Amino acid sequence: MISLDQLTKGAQAKIESIETDQLPLKLIEMGCLPGNTISLIQKAPFNDPLYFKVDESHLAIRRETAKHIFVRLLE
Amino acid sequence: MSKSLNIALLGNPNTGKTSVFNRLTGLNQKVGNYPGITVEKKEGVCKLNRTTKAHIIDLPGTYSLNASSMDESVVIELLLNKNSKDFPDVAVVITDVENLKRNLLLFTQVKDLGIPTLLVINMSDQMKRKGIRLDIPLLEKQLDTHIALVSTRENTGIDHLKTLLLNYRQLSTQPTIALESIDPVYFENLKKAFPNQQLYKLWLVITQDVNFAKIDRNRVSDTTDFKTQSESVLKRMQQKETVKRYQFINTILKETLEIDRASATDFRSRLDRVLIHKFWGYIIFFVILMTVFQSIYDWSSIPQDFIDATFAQLSEAASTKLPQGLFTDLLAQGIIPGLGGIVIFIPQIAFLFFFISILEETGYMSRVVFLMDRGLRRFGLNGKSVIPLISGTACAIPAVMATRNIENWKERLITILVTPFTTCSARLPVYAILIALVIPQGSFLGLNYQGLMLMFLYLVGFAMALLSAWILSMTIKIQSKSYFVVEMPNYKFPLLKNVGITVWEKTRTFVTEAGKIILAISILLWVLASYGPGKNFSEAEQIVQSNFTELEGEELTNKINSHKLEHSYIGLLGKSIEPVITPLGYDWKIGIALISSFAAREVFVGTLATIYSVESDAEETIKNRMASEVRADGTPLFNLASGISLMLFYAFAMQCMSTLAIVKKETNSWKWPTIQLFGMTFLAYLTAFTTYQILS
Numbered sequence: 001m002i003s004l005d006q007l008t009k010g011a012q013a014k015i016e017s018i019e020t021d022q023l024p025l026k027l028i029e030m031g032c033l034p035g036n037t038i039s040l041i042q043k044a045p046f047n048d049p050l051y052f053k054v055d056e057s058h059l060a061i062r063r064e065t066a067k068h069i070f071v072r073l074l075e
Numbered sequence: 076m077s078k079s080l081n082i083a084l085l086g087n088p089n090t091g092k093t094s095v096f097n098r099l100t101g102l103n104q105k106v107g108n109y110p111g112i113t114v115e116k117k118e119g120v121c122k123l124n125r126t127t128k129a130h131i132i133d134l135p136g137t138y139s140l141n142a143s144s145m146d147e148s149v150v151i152e153l154l155l156n157k158n159s160k161d162f163p164d165v166a167v168v169i170t171d172v173e174n175l176k177r178n179l180l181l182f183t184q185v186k187d188l189g190i191p192t193l194l195v196i197n198m199s200d201q202m203k204r205k206g207i208r209l210d211i212p213l214l215e216k217q218l219d220t221h222i223a224l225v226s227t228r229e230n231t232g233i234d235h236l237k238t239l240l241l242n243y244r245q246l247s248t249q250p251t252i253a254l255e256s257i258d259p260v261y262f263e264n265l266k267k268a269f270p271n272q273q274l275y276k277l278w279l280v281i282t283q284d285v286n287f288a289k290i291d292r293n294r295v296s297d298t299t300d301f302k303t304q305s306e307s308v309l310k311r312m313q314q315k316e317t318v319k320r321y322q323f324i325n326t327i328l329k330e331t332l333e334i335d336r337a338s339a340t341d342f343r344s345r346l347d348r349v350l351i352h353k354f355w356g357y358i359i360f361f362v363i364l365m366t367v368f369q370s371i372y373d374w375s376s377i378p379q380d381f382i383d384a385t386f387a388q389l390s391e392a393a394s395t396k397l398p399q400g401l402f403t404d405l406l407a408q409g410i411i412p413g414l415g416g417i418v419i420f421i422p423q424i425a426f427l428f429f430f431i432s433i434l435e436e437t438g439y440m441s442r443v444v445f446l447m448d449r450g451l452r453r454f455g456l457n458g459k460s461v462i463p464l465i466s467g468t469a470c471a472i473p474a475v476m477a478t479r480n481i482e483n484w485k486e487r488l489i490t491i492l493v494t495p496f497t498t499c500s501a502r503l504p505v506y507a508i509l510i511a512l513v514i515p516q517g518s519f520l521g522l523n524y525q526g527l528m529l530m531f532l533y534l535v536g537f538a539m540a541l542l543s544a545w546i547l548s549m550t551i552k553i554q555s556k557s558y559f560v561v562e563m564p565n566y567k568f569p570l571l572k573n574v575g576i577t578v579w580e581k582t583r584t585f586v587t588e589a590g591k592i593i594l595a596i597s598i599l600l601w602v603l604a605s606y607g608p609g610k611n612f613s614e615a616e617q618i619v620q621s622n623f624t625e626l627e628g629e630e631l632t633n634k635i636n637s638h639k640l641e642h643s644y645i646g647l648l649g650k651s652i653e654p655v656i657t658p659l660g661y662d663w664k665i666g667i668a669l670i671s672s673f674a675a676r677e678v679f680v681g682t683l684a685t686i687y688s689v690e691s692d693a694e695e696t697i698k699n700r701m702a703s704e705v706r707a708d709g710t711p712l713f714n715l716a717s718g719i720s721l722m723l724f725y726a727f728a729m730q731c732m733s734t735l736a737i738v739k740k741e742t743n744s745w746k747w748p749t750i751q752l753f754g755m756t757f758l759a760y761l762t763a764f765t766t767y768q769i770l771s
Binding site: 020021024025026027028029030031033041042044045046048049051055056057058059060061062065 | 174176351482561565
């Protein structure tokens with residue numbers, strides 16, 4: 001299991017757990033929930049923020065937020 | 076008999092909610108503010124059939140009923156307040172067929188409030204291309220509602236939507252999920268404590284910071300058998316609720332929604348690869364900005380010249396055709412030039428809103444936010460600050476309002492505080508006349524000096540915004556968690572109807588709002604300049620005639636006018652601040668223009684026009700008058716040193732009452748606008764002082 005900020009571009013992963021207290025509810029509502037698949041689409045310069053596709057949503061979050069989401073790589 | 080029903084449009088951002096609103100209402104809409112706050116309230120009227128009229132409110136876009144910004148609170152407050160005159164008879168939740176799952180979250184929440192809720196699935200024109208198939212009848216049954224499948228782009232399905240709205244009484248008001256299952260004990264107790272209230276409504280009141288007259292949040296815990304929980308426990312329950320809603324939605328969509336991935340064309344990722352490229356992304360953004368600014372100035376100049384000439388003629392006509400008197404003077408010297416000073420900005424403002432709304436409609440703005448976040452964060456700002464900083468070049472007022480979607484309070488506050496440094500369109504006429512006056516013609520490497528000076532002033536404005544943001548971020552001690560969640564919407568071709576309506580609405584609002592102030596200022600200015608205390612004013616004719624016996628005709632009139640002005644109320648005011656502004660290279664007449672500019676910068680030229688007793692407001696004439704103004708030692712008043720000092724003063728000083736008023740509203744305190752007023756003006760004074768002392 002790795003934290004989301006370590007995900008490489010193009011790789012698919014499944015969200016395993018999230019630190020609810022550290023994350024805005026909005027992120028959870030946009031589909032950042034355990035069980036959903038997530039992939040990194042693009043990193044902004046200096047590797048921050050990060051642009052993900054999670055479930056059906058496309059969204060950008062900062063690296064510090066991504067550290068509170070834990071994922072497992074899918075083959 | 077005609078009936079009227081209230082309809083509220085809700086939906087996630089980027090679902091085409093406003094397009095549906097525009098399709099339903101056309102230009103039958105008005106934009107106002109919700110009482111006490113500056114959140115835009117869009118309302119419109121639509122005829123559903125011969126006897127029924129619908130009053131439609133386009134609520135701010137929201138991802139859910141759990142509010143994280145001011146815009147979103149408005150939505151909840153309306154839906155919870157049955158006594159509001161706008162309380163909807165029927166709520167319409169608008170969704171995008173490509174993001175149905177996420178969009179339905181809001182639908183389940185609204186329906187759980189017990190309001191008849193109708194579902195609109197928009198962008199049906201995309202279904203074929205994206206390989207999406209929907210079983211609408213089954214979906215209607217499972218969601219227990221009616222569905223209108225529409226395409227605002229192709230204008231289909233709107234009539235069906237109207238029919239469904241007419242039959243809103245058939246809609247069920249049963250909740251979609253059972254909240255009790257999240258935490259049976261907690262919710263049973265809640266129900267016991269407030270047996271007459273709807274459960275989801277209670278839950279929203281407990282978890283949200285909203286005003287709701289029927290239930291006082293603070294007294295909930297006093298009730299027996301019911302304990303409020305800590306914030307972190309509540310948040311976990313909210314998360315459980317969200318999971319529950321998604322389970323409900325997933326189960327339904329499994330049966331009703333089919334997506335054939337193979338037919339999906341990946342336009343989006345190809346564009347993304349270029350537009351947010353580490354290097355090309357910035358180049359493209361820069362080129363777009365340059366193009367926008369260039370076109371604004373190029374395209375605006377023709378209508379602006381026309382407007383300028385028209386108002387000059389109007390003024391002339393008023394003073395010659397109307398009977399002589401106080402009212403004619405007020406009209407010709409005060410009101411018409413004052414109004415001309417605002418109407419002349421219409422082309423620029425309209426073009427700017429045109430470009431900004433295209434950038435937003437296409438989905439490009441989110442990419443800019445993504446690109447700029449890291450860089451701006453160093454200065455204590457947020458990627459989302461880009462939008463206010465760009466739209467601040469039109470006007471700081473809508474720009475300050477555009478900070479609302481920055482969730483982090485500290486970053487939002489700093490953005491609000493520094494936005495007025497960006498070169499707004501009101502500074503342009505001041506720069507234009509001063510540059511023409513003091514910057515020599517000629518060019519360097521093919522770029523002319525005057526153009527370079529203007530560009531320099533824009534850059535100085537942005538640089539000062541960033542620098543002061545950095546200083547503020549070091550000094551303001553507010554602990555607030557920095558959240559940054561930006562949806563990256565699909566790229567879309569802009570709907571011209573939406574762009575057109577935005578341009579029309581924003582420009583109209585700008586003109587009426589700014590128009591009121593400028594009208595008031597120009598009347599006040601005229602009164603202060605037309606009256607004065609003592610003999611020096613009332614007997615100006617005799618005094619001038621006896622002192623300058625050789626003068627006659629127009630020259631004599633001009634001399635009398637300027638003598639009067641010097642001893643009018645405003646003249647005395649200008650004289651009284653002269654000692655303070657002499658070190659900056661200004662005289663008392665510029666002082667008057669400075670004072671009146673504190674209401675709004677754009678009155679600078681008009682004020683000088685009145686002061687130099689030039690009859691027409693044409694810039695050429697004022698320019699010549701300004702050029703011939705001399706100091707006591709015979710050197711020109713406007714030289715390189717005083718001109719640049721004045722431009723820098725205007726670049727930094729806080730000279731806009733409307734901006735201060737909007738900052739007061741947005742920050743809900745007098746503290747921040749006061750800091751802005753004194754901080755920026757002090758900075759302006761210091762810079763102008765240093766510049767003049769070095770250059771002169």
